Amino acid sequence: GKGQHRHFMVKEIFEQPQVIGDTLNTMLNPATRTLTLPAVPFDLGAVSKVTIVACGTSFYAGSVARYWIEKLARVAVEVEIASEFRYREPVLSPGGLAIFISQSGETADTLAALRYCKAHGQHTLALVNVAESTIARESEVALLTQAGPEIGVASTKAFTTQLVVLAGIAVSMARAKGKMDAAEEARLCQALAEVPANVSAVLRQEHRLREIAETIAPARDVIYLGRGTGYPIALEGALKLKEVSYIHAEGYASGELKHGPIALIDDHVPIIVVCPTDELYEKTASNVQEVVARGGKVVFLSDKQGIDRLATKALATVELPQVDPFVAPILYAIPVQLLAYHVAIAKGTDVDQPRNLAKSVTVE
Numbered sequence: 001g002k003g004q005h006r007h008f009m010v011k012e013i014f015e016q017p018q019v020i021g022d023t024l025n026t027m028l029n030p031a032t033r034t035l036t037l038p039a040v041p042f043d044l045g046a047v048s049k050v051t052i053v054a055c056g057t058s059f060y061a062g063s064v065a066r067y068w069i070e071k072l073a074r075v076a077v078e079v080e081i082a083s084e085f086r087y088r089e090p091v092l093s094p095g096g097l098a099i100f101i102s103q104s105g106e107t108a109d110t111l112a113a114l115r116y117c118k119a120h121g122q123h124t125l126a127l128v129n130v131a132e133s134t135i136a137r138e139s140e141v142a143l144l145t146q147a148g149p150e151i152g153v154a155s156t157k158a159f160t161t162q163l164v165v166l167a168g169i170a171v172s173m174a175r176a177k178g179k180m181d182a183a184e185e186a187r188l189c190q191a192l193a194e195v196p197a198n199v200s201a202v203l204r205q206e207h208r209l210r211e212i213a214e215t216i217a218p219a220r221d222v223i224y225l226g227r228g229t230g231y232p233i234a235l236e237g238a239l240k241l242k243e244v245s246y247i248h249a250e251g252y253a254s255g256e257l258k259h260g261p262i263a264l265i266d267d268h269v270p271i272i273v274v275c276p277t278d279e280l281y282e283k284t285a286s287n288v289q290e291v292v293a294r295g296g297k298v299v300f301l302s303d304k305q306g307i308d309r310l311a312t313k314a315l316a317t318v319e320l321p322q323v324d325p326f327v328a329p330i331l332y333a334i335p336v337q338l339l340a341y342h343v344a345i346a347k348g349t350d351v352d353q354p355r356n357l358a359k360s361v362t363v364e
Ligand code: F6R
Pocket: 055, 056, 057, 058, 059, 101, 102, 103, 104, 105, 106, 107, 110, 153, 154, 155, 156, 239, 240, 243, 359, 360, 361
């Protein structure tokens, strides 16, 4: 049941410290600060290329993983929406690893992409939340998120637990490739081990996010911006808002703003900015100045350092914990979920059963 919560969506948002911890427990040794994936029946060090295929929110998890795997393991990664991938007869070279991300493990397009990759000589790895699902059974190896059943149609805890396993894959592949020394592994494992407590800290900002959500509820359009791993989080935030509040929302890479979307900005369009302190901070912060100069109403998601460094003060800020940039996308997923939820509450939509949506898309 929903326990003390009004909806499954918010119950599942608040389960995240627990289920992220459960997922970390399947691979992280906090004492030695090392990471061991459940058995993978091939050598991650020999993988020549990674192809990630998924739909919707799972696709955004894969989009974060691209940055992680390329940065840490120095292996080329392609990420693609399953419904496009399966029909374009993609060229796949031997020695490649194809990863299929699916909460349900039953998504028709993702399953078709898996069958295509198997037939074209790829190693196949499923990342699913349902152990006995078709995608898990048909893959060479299945890694599991420990999210537990996800009832709310809008995916929340499945997404963050997918990110945790994908972070583990990135670290394992980097080590197998000889691209990561023990000290770096220890640092990243430490950052991962602290994620559950940091997610709890973000959840304590719910009242602040609810206040902001009430100011967003009357909007017709909302823009989300981010860079690096913050970009897929912006896309995910926009998808979540569309799904549960029916407000039109778009996520953009911050650097694309001046190539078109900036024309949309006026004082009626809220702009949600995902901006942890990382090596791209200054770039995104300068995009914020451009938006504010055009009357845009910015909601700035950052940490203490990021908020203090921002020259413009005329905006709403939400302070998240200061963390290693590696784990920032996991944390920044939380405020965009809570914003979407509280906008939906303010609008009175059916949060757990949004119109026109199905939990599992088993038809093309
Ligand atoms: C968004 C959402 C969908 C799913 C997508 C893929 O909140 O739930 O976008 O992420 O339908 O589903 P799975 O992961 O089951 O393949």
